[in-house]
Amino acid sequence: MKDISHLLRVAGIFVLVVAGFLVVRHFMVPKSFGEVGHYRADAVDEIRALKQHYSGDAACPACHKGQSQEKAQGGHRGVRCESCHGALQEHVEQPKSVKPGKPKESEMRSFCGRCHEKSLSKPPKFPQQNLKEHNPGIACDQCHPAHKPQ
């Protein structure tokens, strides 16, 4: 017994460390952890409470019937209003005080080019143009209305 007392002390320290770990763990692991999966269930509610930035297309027709109808008939029917006008939840809530942006006439070519500049990595069927050659110097919406391009 006397000859293993040093070992017993070390073993004791190990037991203490493990016990200490379990105690710390008890306090550190968030309460709702693991209720639904390997994460904190409360996080779901916290995320839901976050401020929303995008409203989605369904909110627009109530006030912008014209543009919405136009868009629904043209080539941009699959493009969200907010991909061109930016995140607009705030605008939907307070249309008067929060005014959305729209692309400026002078920047129109690079704006439309974001999606339509010719590139090998795009599917060949996607409408694309080499902007250097395609009617240079004239804003795109002079010929292609932005909401109903042809």
Next chain:
Amino acid sequence: MNDSYLETLRAALAQVSGFIYPNELELQWSILIVLYPYITGLVAGAFILASLERVFNVKSVKPTYRLSLLVALAFLLIAPLPLQVHLGHPERAFEIFMTPNTSSAMAMFGFVYIWYLMVVLLVEIWLDYRREIVLWSKSETFWPKRLFYKLLTFGVDNISPRSLEIDEKIGRALTVIGLPSAVLLHGYVGFIFGSIKANPWWSTPLMPIIFLFSAMASGIAGVLLFYMFLCWLRDEPIDMPCIDTVAKFFLTALIVAFSLEMLETLQTAYEAEEHFDIIALLVEGKLYFSMIFVQILMGSLTPMFLLGLAQLFDLPEKVRKVFYGASAVLSLVGIFAMRWNVVVGGQFFSKSLRGFTTYKMEFAGREGLLSAIVLAILPLFVLAGLLYLLPPWGERAGKESATS
């Protein structure tokens, strides 16, 4: 987007060849992730060398026994740092212990690490040094050091022959447990890469084994080098039978690691699956220097040749020392290159198998060359501290009077 970002993007795009996916432009696993398996490899290798003496009773490597353990400890303490620096959120590291995710190999590794550090390495070193620690706790004149030893005795200064005998037995048992633990520790690193199905350069069940044997080679080379350096520093004669034996094991590990890797490569080449074309381009192109030249010619074949000469012919002591030292340095460099070729090489080619990206290492950034160098040197300082506190050279005067 600010201009400097665009500038970097443009410079990076100029280096891309063929077709790659947008998220492949930037290499995510940087030089720090190269360093990490390198350091754990040194740990595993050094420990396996130590267990030769303990488990397999290879008495002639005794002079390196304690040194190997200290080398393993010094590198093990630093091993998680590259990961921490790479991830950049050290405060979160603790959470893999708090809420362990049992289906994640990376997460479970935290426990392998802790097990190996706390249960195997620390206890084994403590048991082996206990007799000296007790003696030092009485004889040491410098008080902080004495206090350190006092604490380490845990208040028991019983060093009766019976208690030492028990220590010896338990130490041996621990080494027996430690051996598979060391294998697990490093095999895991290979496992992480080997199990990435999406990457043909990594995905092979041989990966853990290849990593393991190269780890043994690097660990043995490291200890050999430290041993020779320390002898020189302390003006002590090098124990030739000892390093002759170490060199023998070193050669064995090198041969096994090298042949396994070549077998694997041969198999890939012969199977020539659809990914082979891009791998051939990778090896002939971006990895030509670091793989063909540094890893294979310089880091494997040359040391094998030198060590082989020392085995085959009766070379004079001086020449052997030079050969051993040179082989150790070369294979340490070569094995670093091997880690590089695996980690960085595997990210060079696109998942589309149609193009290559590039790796532009930062110099001073968080994941830059500078922090890699600092992290690589840090274990040496830890080792110096350990050598100061627990000098390994007292032992021959101590418990074993028989010098074999």
